[in-house]
Amino acid sequence: xxxxxxxxxxxxxxxxxxxxxxxxxxxxxxxxxxxxxxxxxxxxxxxxxxxxxxxxxxxxxxxxxxxxxxxxxxxxxxxxxxxxxxxxxxxxxxxxxxxxxxxxxxxxxxxxxxxxxxxxxxxxxxxxxxxxxxxxxxxxxxxxxxxxxxxx
Numbered sequence: 501x502x503x504x505x506x507x508x509x510x511x512x513x514x515x516x517x518x519x520x521x522x523x524x525x526x527x528x529x530x531x532x533x534x535x536x537x538x539x540x541x542x543x544x545x546x547x548x549x550x551x552x553x554x555x556x557x558x559x560x561x562x563x564x565x566x567x568x569x570x571x572x573x574x575x576x577x578x579x580x581x582x583x584x585x586x587x588x589x590x591x592x593x594x595x596x597x598x599x600x601x602x603x604x605x606x607x608x609x610x611x612x613x614x615x616x617x618x619x620x621x622x623x624x625x626x627x628x629x630x631x632x633x634x635x636x637x638x639x640x641x642x643x644x645x646x647x648x649x650x651x652x
Contacts, residue, residue: 514585516621516646523613525583529574530606531566539570565600572597572638574609575627579644583611584623589645591622599637606632611642621646 540546545567548555556564572595579590601607607629615624623646628639 514587514646516616516618516623519584519613519616519623521613521615523583525578525611526608527574527578527582528606528608529577531570531601531603533603535570536566536603539567539573543567543569561600563602565602566605568595568597568638571601571607571629574607574629575638575640575642578609578611578627579642583613583625584644584646587647589647591643591645593627593642594640596639597637598639599631599635601631601637607637614641621648 536550540551547567549559549561550556550564550567553564556562572593575593575595576590579588580586609629610627612626613623614626616622617624623642623644625642625644626639627642628636630636
């Protein structure tokens with residue numbers, strides 16, 4: 501259940517003219533213990549707040565929390581697979597961590613196109629991730645570019 505799956509029919513290969521202000525896409529993921537283990541293997545971040553239940557139980561969080569960047573990583577899925585999609589160039593991303601996310605929680609990432617620079621082939625996108633209660637756990641702004649031509 502923790503593995504993110506994108507149906508190939510959903511993969512977007514778009515040009516700058518395919519986008520409009522207000523366009524909105526979402527992606528939902530449930531983070532698992534295995535996701536945390538793989539993130540630790542990749543990053544080496546073994547902060548006990550994320551990996552040690554006993555330690556985390558003595559913090560104000562009361563239990564382990566996901567690495568913030570693990571949660572935020574689904575924003576990359578959004579850029580590369582959904583909006584803009586294939587041919588996207590992730591130019592920048594601001595991130596504010598608002599609330600903790602715990603193992604087993606389901607979160608939904610949202611992208612809303614705010615502005616389009618058709619000359620530079622760039623999108624400014626409002627981005628946020630919310631928990632199942634609809635509370636924002638992360639918010640920020642993304643700038644994504646598009647390749648002017650795609651390889652065949």
